Every structure is written in C-alpha cells, then in structure tokens.
Amino acid sequence: MAGSEHPLRDAAAVAGIGATPYSKNSGVSTLALALRAIRTALDDAGLTIADVDGVACHRVGDSAQAVVVAQSLGIRDLRYHLDLFAGGSGSHQVLMHAAMAVATGAADVVVCWRAINARSEFRMGGTGRAAPDTVEFQYQVPYGYATPPQQFAMYARAYMHAYGVTAEHLGHVAIAQREYAIRNERAMMRTPLTMDDYLSSRWIVEPFRLFDCCLETDAAVALVVTTPERARDLRQPPILIAGAASGGGHTLYSNHREDLTTSAAVDVAPRLFASAGLTPGDVDVLELYDAFTPLVLLQLEDYGFCKKGEAGPVVASGATRQGGDLPVNTHGGHLSEGYVHGLNHAIEAVSQLRGTAGERQVPGAEIALSTGQPGYVAGSTGAVLWRRG
C-alpha cells in the first residue's frame, strides 16, 4: 500500500468478545469478573489461554492489577503488559495500545478488559474508597464537589448555556437509548422511558436529573485483539481496527482549557478519521461514551457528525434512534445497558459489525465508531473506528 497510509490502519483485529452478566452485585471479586470475561472472549474467538501473550486494562485503583490477571490466567512469559491508570477516557486507548502491540509484533494475542464492581464495591460517588489519586481533588472536596455527576454537571451547564441545549434535548438522549436497551437482553434498564418520566425524575445535581446519569454496574467485558491474518483463521469473522487515535490530556485546572463547551474529541477526530482513511459520513453506527447525557451531544459535534450547537435538535429529530440515519448507543449505553467504563461500547461496535446484535441490529453496518470519555472533565482520551473485515 501507499507509504502515506497510517501504520495502524487495519493492522489489528478483534477476534473475540466476552462479557459477564451485568448486575448491581456480582458477589465476586473484580479479578474473578476479569477472568470470566476473558475466558468467554477467548472461547468466542476459538483461542485458548495458551495463545495469549499480552494483557491490557484500564482502572482507577478499583480493580485487579493487569499483572495479577496475567498470573491468574497462567501466562508464563508476558510479552506485552499495559495497566493504564485512567477512567473512561482510557478505555479506547487500551484498544489502541493493543492494536499497536500486535501491529509491531510485540505480542500476538492481547486480551483487553475492564472489570468493575461499580455498584457493590467502589462506587464512583465516593463510598467504599478514598478520592482518586488526582491532585485537583483537594480544591474540590472541601466544597462537597468531587463526584463525576457534579463535575460533568459543572461543565454541562456552561455547554447548555452557550448552545441553547434544553432539558428536552438531554431527555431525547436518554429516551432513544432506553429504546435500544429494551431490545438488548443484557441491558439492565428495559422498561420504557417517556419524556414525562425524564422531566419528572428527581434532581441529582442541577442541571442533571436522575436519567441524565449512567448506571452503576458490576460487570466485566473483554476483547481479544490479534493480527488480521490470525483472526481470519479463527471462529468469528474478524472485525478490523480501521483506525485509532488519542489526544487531549487537559484538566480544568491545567490552564490551556478555558473553553468549557468543547471536549478533547475535537483534537482526536481529525487524526482518528485520517488514520482510517474515513470520514464521519462513512460511519454506520456510533457507540459514544455516555456517563451523562450531554456527552452524547458533545461528541456528535466534536467528532464531526454535526456542527456545534446542532446535536440537540439532531437527537430530538430521532436521527439517533433505531431506524434513524445516525444510530447512537445501540446497546443502550452506560445510561441504560450498563456501566463498564467504556468497553461495553467497544463490544457493541463489534457485535453490530458482526451482524449479531439481534433486535437492535443496524442493517448492513460496516463501519462503527466507539469512543472513550472524551476528555471533557479531564483525561487523555481515545477512540476507535471499526471495519467489518
């Protein structure tokens, strides 16, 4: 191929995916969850633990160490090992790293996972553990200001104010995703949600109501990344990592980030699409990190699917619902399927491109985007474009 082609383009594939059940109390350790999801993903691929020579995960001090998972799997010569200290902004960087590892030959088969007891053990709201190891927290905690809904709400108000985003716009995000979740047997929230339900739900932290906030889930998901050549000989049709990129890294307090109304996706998007040789118009299905409803609107804009300020009306038009031109979060997302910190979006993208998404399948989907938390409050973020192999 041309020398200008991005070295990661179609250089790695997902050969297997797996998930544990999603629940409010798994009753087991994060290590157990990780091992179960990895076994399921390897079985899905038709591989065994003996084939695995790389491991990669993200976590925030709330889950088993990657090296302990590798030891527990029985990997005796770990050729590649990534244990990324990151929240949802790291989820897709893990996949990018795995692609880099197999593309360079550093490893042949890398398992990626996120294992989390986000309801029964380490709630993001702060119970069950100390505040994360982040220097900025000292400037927030004394004011009773530290949890994710509070941090995102602070940004969201500025974004909503700048672009005329209404509560109803946010409500349409929640409702559209609930409709998908009803068609997803794995989803935790499968009863219909109306606009009245949304608007009458209690305030958590203004401008967020209950249904603006994602679930808290105990679960693990895993993906098996290997070379396209090897993937083609395995049990499932390979889903290629067409392109990947990361960027951002700001925090509110690092200076350089005075604009509260855009995410780091504006930095990532150009190189993401260039890496894959694709444009937003090529994407058939979008799985966008959605810890809170405004993140969907922000990413539709910042990844280039519409202009700034247009995402609210786009979602209200029904475009993101099943049968629309821009299907978003076809599993129900973090809002209605479950919260597995970014990686459940990746396995949904793979399922859609395999054509195995059942009642929520986007017909003929060939290109998918899945994203991590877009570096909106903080963090270096990343995203992956997927192509049916």
Add this chain to the structure above:
Amino acid sequence: MTVLPTPDRDSAPWWDALAHHELTLQRCESCGALRWPPREMCNRCGSLGWAWVAASGRGTVASWIVNHHAFGAGAGARPAPYVVVLARLDDQDDILIPGGWAGAADGADLRIGLPVVAGFDDVDLGDVDDQLDTSGESARAALLRWSAA
C-alpha cells in the same frame, strides 16, 4: 462537618495564604503567565522560575451546580441543597477556581457571566474531629466563598 483542605507540597503555601484570607496565584518569571493550581513549572513556556502574586479576587461565573444530594461520605457530606460556583478570574481567562456560594442555596440568584468577588470562610477546626492538618504549620484553614460583586 467540613472536610479540611489536604495540601500537598506544591499547594501548602497557597492554602496557607487562603487561611490568611489571601487569594494567590503563581506568576511565571519568564513569560508572565499566571497559573493555578500551584505547580513547579510554567506549562506555557517551561520555565521553573515563579513567584507568588495576589489575585484580584474578582471574576465572573463560568458555571455552577446545585447539589440535591448529600454528596460525600461521613464528615464530608453536606446537607442539600447547596451550590458550588466555578469562577473565571478577571486576572486571566483560563484560571477557573471553584468555591462555595454566598447567595441562595438553590442558586436562583446565579447566572453565567455574573460578576463575583472572592470571600473566605474560616474552617472551624473544632468541627473536624478525625482529620489532621497536614501542613503541620498552621492551625488555620479557610475555604473560598464567591459572592455577587
């Protein structure tokens, strides 16, 4: 109950100044940029030279939240509702500092762009029964409280 500030080695002087009702920033000795929170290097020009300067204490409301939930555990939990304001300092556009709000508990008197001025709430150290002042130097502490200018 109030959660005491937990300074680190970079921020201890800033918290100490705040305890004396002074809002300070760092100014880069090379490029003149202001910065907050305290860090050893200017992330505009890479200089390691800096000095503390007094901030104007004036700014505008960049955003705010109204908390309807007693966020935080144990001693950190506050009775709802309560407001946290994010103020953008007049001194430099990219310096945003959170604090409490002197106005309505439901934030009804807030709007984006509202001019505000910094005030200081002394932390009642007698109210803190299980936390240590990690600076080891000052028995005083204060928090920021923004009010309409």
